[in-house]
Amino acid sequence: MRIVVPREAAAGEGRVALVPDAIGRLTPAGFxxxxxxxxxxxxxFPDEDYAAAGATLSESAGLLDGAHGVVRVSRPSAEEVAAMxxxxxxxxxxxxxxxxxxxxxxxxxxxxxxxxESVPRITRAQAMDALSSQATVAGYKAVLIAADRVxxxxxxxxxxxxxxxxxxVLVMGAGVAGxxxxxxxxxxxxxxxxxxxRPAVKEQVESLGAKFLELGVRGEETEGGYAKELTPEQQAAxxxxxxxxxxxxxxxxxxxxxxxxxxxxxxxASTVGQxxxxxxxxxLAAEAGGNCELTNPGQEIVRDGVTIVGFTNLPSLMAADAxxxxxxxxxxxxxxxxPEGELTLDFDDDITGGACVARPTDEVAT
Ligand code: NAD
Numbered sequence: 001m002r003i004v005v006p007r008e009a010a011a012g013e014g015r016v017a018l019v020p021d022a023i024g025r026l027t028p029a030g031f032x033x034x035x036x037x038x039x040x041x042x043x044x045f046p047d048e049d050y051a052a053a054g055a056t057l058s059e060s061a062g063l064l065d066g067a068h069g070v071v072r073v074s075r076p077s078a079e080e081v082a083a084m085x086x087x088x089x090x091x092x093x094x095x096x097x098x099x100x101x102x103x104x105x106x107x108x109x110x111x112x113x114x115x116x117e118s119v120p121r122i123t124r125a126q127a128m129d130a131l132s133s134q135a136t137v138a139g140y141k142a143v144l145i146a147a148d149r150v151x152x153x154x155x156x157x158x159x160x161x162x163x164x165x166x167x168x169v170l171v172m173g174a175g176v177a178g179x180x181x182x183x184x185x186x187x188x189x190x191x192x193x194x195x196x197x198r199p200a201v202k203e204q205v206e207s208l209g210a211k212f213l214e215l216g217v218r219g220e221e222t223e224g225g226y227a228k229e230l231t232p233e234q235q236a237a238x239x240x241x242x243x244x245x246x247x248x249x250x251x252x253x254x255x256x257x258x259x260x261x262x263x264x265x266x267x268x269a270s271t272v273g274q275x276x277x278x279x280x281x282x283x284l285a286a287e288a289g290g291n292c293e294l295t296n297p298g299q300e301i302v303r304d305g306v307t308i309v310g311f312t313n314l315p316s317l318m319a320a321d322a323x324x325x326x327x328x329x330x331x332x333x334x335x336x337x338x339p340e341g342e343l344t345l346d347f348d349d350d351i352t353g354g355a356c357v358a359r360p361t362d363e364v365a366t
Contacts, residue, residue: 001341002032003334004067007039007060010074012298012312014042014319015326017071017092020053022327027054030341031334034058034067043319064088068343071330075102086110086360089337091330093117093130096357097260107358112345114333120354121224127332128351132176133325138314139180139255142282143169145314146251147188149280149307155189166191170213170249172242172266172291173256174201177284181253182210190251197227197238197256215241229258239268247274254291255284263288269303277305286310 003026005018016039018026023033033055037047047057064070064080069089076090084090087110094115096103106113116130126132147154150167157164169185171178171194178194182205185192192210196202197219202212217238220228230238246252246267256264263285272281272294283290286297294303295310302308315322336351337343347353 001030001068001334001338001343002034002066003069003071004058004064005033005035005039005055006063006070006072006076006080007036008042008073009077012316013074014313014316015073015323016040016043016045016319017073017323017326017330019043019045019323019327020049020055021324022331023050023053023055026331026334029335031338032056032341034063036060036063040323043323045320045323069334069338071334073326075099078105081106081109081111084109084111087112089343090114091116091333094357103358107360110360111358112356112360113358114337114352114355115357116329116333116355118355118357119329119333120350122350125351128329128336128355130326130329133329134315134322135175135177135255136180137318137322137325138284139177139253140184141314141318142177142253142255142284142309143181143184143188143251145309145311146253146280146282149309150250151278152250153189154185167250168193168248169251169253170194170246171210172196172252172254173285174205175255175257178253178255179204179208181255181284182208185251185253186210193249197230198225213245215245217241226259227256229261230264235264238264238266239271242266243268243271243274246271247276250276250279252279252281253284254281256291257285257288261288263291265291265293267292267294269293272306272308273304275304275306279305280307280309282309282311284314287312 035050035055064083072092090113096115119128154167156166167190169190169192171181174194174196193213194205195213198221205212283295285291300309
């Protein structure tokens with residue numbers, strides 16, 4: 001199977017879908033890999049390393065000629081889709097819940113599309129779970145950004161010049177990104193509190209050495225392990241409880257998300273006004289509108305002395321490791337779809353059927 005790795009074109013995207021190491025493993029497994037020149041440059045993987053790993057390098061003109069598959073990080077441009085032959089397999093973050101037109105466009109072109117967001121989160125598919133791998137990087141990076149913005153050290157320091165109290169960090173939402181943020185802040189020496197609406201999370205928070213903040217709001221969990229959206233009354237109660245608690249903290253990392261829905265608003269603008277000058281909020285939910293009312297997606301702003309970071313490309317700011325992990329996820333999915341490099345699509349399989357978001361209509365009928 002001939003796989004193409006295009007250079008990512010989206011603004012602020014530094015990752016690449018396959019790193020040289022992954023190509024070194026895919027080639028003996030029956031895949032031929034073509035990489036667009038410069039595809040790995042922003043993540044620190046030069047063309048020579050791809051060539052040494054067994055990839056063929058290509059200019060952008062004619063890149064997709066003879067391709068059976070295209071693997072990428074974010075959605076392809078309309079020109080790229082037009083260059084794909086019908087039946088081409090596409091793998092990437094394709095935003096199936098928020099970009100139905102894009103998915104329909106792929107289907108109309110006869111592309112067989114697999115969204116990394118749609119890979120079921122079952123044990124058998126853990127190696128393909130790119131939402132988790134990238135959320136891990138984002139949770140880690142969020143804490144480093146906050147540590148850089150505040151004028152305060154994280155650990156308790158007792159010196160001849162006096163004692164410095166440890167930083168107080170609050171993590172909202174303790175899924176994959178939140179748990180990584182808690183662990184990272186703890187390693188730096190902060191005193192960490194966290195909460196989530198899923199009751200099962202309390203034990204995980206405490207096992208990382210953080211305190212579980214009781215806000216008196218309990219949500220429900222879907223079968224897939226995600227949170228259900230709170231009722232408007234519950235949301236109002238949660239915001240009110242947080243208005244009292246948030247000003248105690250130097251740093252707030254927010255990660256609360258409900259798949260396919262706007263991010264819940266946890267921090268009202270008035271709450272930011274109560275925070276100490278010099279505090280920092282890093283809002284990992286910015287892409288879905290943000291957990292803080294004042295978050296400006298993609299931007300960093302300062303309001304009432306509080307820095308609010310709404311970057312939407314955190315994994316991309318750690319592009320090398322984010323790409324290494326993503327490449328593992330993509331390789332595992334590729335090898336699932338094409339064992340020994342031969343495409344064998346069984347849409348009754350949980351992983352293949354679950355991750356597929358577009359395929360030609362005639363195949364749907366079979
Ligand atoms: P996510 O990114 O959708 O949400 C992040 C967190 O926000 C979740 O923990 C959610 O409960 C929380 N949240 C939603 N609304 C909130 C609110 N109003 N206030 C506070 N918190 C709120 O979730 P995720 O991190 O992708 O993962 C969610 C779950 O899936 C976790 O339990 C995780 O362990 C599980 N998971 C399972 C597997 C598996 O292989 N079985 C793999 C990955 C993740």
